[in-house]
Amino acid sequence: MTGTEQTSSGQTSAEDYEALRASVEEFARKEVAPVIGDLYIREEFPYDIVAKMGAMGLFGLPVGEEYGGMGGDYLALCLALEELARVDSSVAITVEAGVSLGAMPIFRFGTDEQKARWLPDIAAGRALGAFGLTEPGGGSDAGATRTTARLDGGEWVINGSKCFITNSGTDITSVVTVTAVTGEKPGGGKEISAILVPAGTPGFTVSEKYSKVGWNCSDTRELFFDDVRVPEENLLGERGRGYAQFLSILDEGRIAIAALSVGLAQGCVDESLRYAGEREAFGHTIGSYQAIQFKIADMEVRAHTARLAWRHAAQLMLDGKPFKHEAAIAKLVASNAAMDNARDATQIFGGYGFMNEYPVGRFYRDAKILEVGEGTSEVQKMLIARHLGL
Structure with missing residues (x-):
């Protein structure tokens, strides 16, 4: 499958949107439908399917071509998600979270160095990114963040936990963007920033996968941070703008x-x-x-x-x-x-x-x-x- 092409006016043509939709529909029918039922019952993450979707470019649809993406747009991504979910939502949410929560924060707010380091593998489906926002006592009140990060010797030291985090504990998870309280705002209130934490960083652990009612082929975990140290330059976007x-x-x-x-x-x-x-x-x-x-x-x-x-x-x-x-x-x-x-x-x-x-x-x-x-x-x-x- 090739990427979506843009017309001279900068808009992707209707024909290219339809070609993308049709190709994903065929993929879901031929590659996902025959195997997903057994994987779902066994609660297995669909690594082979993810690799195939990566080869199709689905994880990089709205990511710039300079970072290994398809250079498409959000409409293209959503068309693909709809066709995948017609067959299975676990597969669809793996792509949705991998793009919307894994790749897009880095693509939207990252430095050139951060984009070059993380996006090519994520866009190709060789790696997955995740976003650690929700906390056990927070839920819909995301502003009630308790996870903290303080600077010490040019490093962020992170402590806290996150819950219900998609794509955070797979064998190919490479990085998790974590929101943490990094100080207090001048007028009072929490200063919340976003920080990139590579998988495998000492002190960063993931729980066993949740036993869920649905989305059984999707990876969902609780995350723990115990004096996790990452470089100061792992700050994503502006300090205090994470929320x-x-x-x-x-x-x-x-x-x-x-x-x-x-x-x-x-x-x-x-x-x-x-x-x-x-x-x-x-x-x-x-x-x-x-x-x-x-x-x-x-x-x-x-x-x-x-x-x-x-x-x-x-x-x-x-x-x-x-x-x-x-x-x-x-x-x-x-x-x-x-x-x-x-x-x-x-x-x-x-x-x-x-x-x-x-x-x-x-x-x-x-x-x-x-x-x-x-x-x-x-x-x-x-x-x-x-x-x-x-």
Whole structure:
């Protein structure tokens, strides 16, 4: 697969977006679908799939070509995420977190030296980056950071812990960006900065992987920092701007999670259509009954509407216009669609929907976290209400 090409006006052409989408759709159908069910049951990280996605350039889609990326944009990334999630969300979130949380903070805020050191391997899928923000006592209140970092002899000394961190403990994880309190603001309050911590640094340990309800092929861990020392130049961006930097990254990430959610919602439609045409009850395929037809129609409407929402937010972002409000709407609408469609698909499948061997069972388990990660539904409503002046 080649990278997306830009027209003379600087915009990627519709034909190239479609070519990318189609290539990822084919990859998900041929390479992911046949193997992901067994990996999911065994809770194994899909290293072979990650390597193949890296060779396709998916981890470097919005990263500049000078750092080994594809030189594309966020819309291209989101198109890929939607197609991956139509088949499996663990694979999709591995790419989403690897790009949005692993690569993009470095690409957006890193020095030339930091970009040259970390981005080529991440963009090629040879390595994964992670972002350590959430803490056990923090949750949605990311500003309540307790992890600390102090300067000592030209080094940052980091102490604290993080939880629910994706891609942080794989065999190919290379670096984790960590938010830490580095002082006090002149007017009071915590000065929070972002610092790059290479995997394997003494004092930096990762827990065993969590036992999760869903996303079973995704790597998620708790991180511990005990007098971890890294060079002063590992500061990412401006000192004291770590929290603000993360918020801007989170706005972009909400569009990506919305696209992933739409993929899961559409996957539920795909599987339900197939099953409704095969399963017979009372002498007819269940798809001939209006109750099933209406349920699938509602599912399609949800997926279609949510897709319009994330694409609108993505287009505003590409046009350089404010998109925070639209990103929150997209994330809220799409995660709701994913959860509702997963529930309806499981109902259509009946008892078989409760079996791990069928994709809809996996979709049902994976859907709930979409209403929590990258900002809960309640946080999205808070942002929307704030935009309206409430």
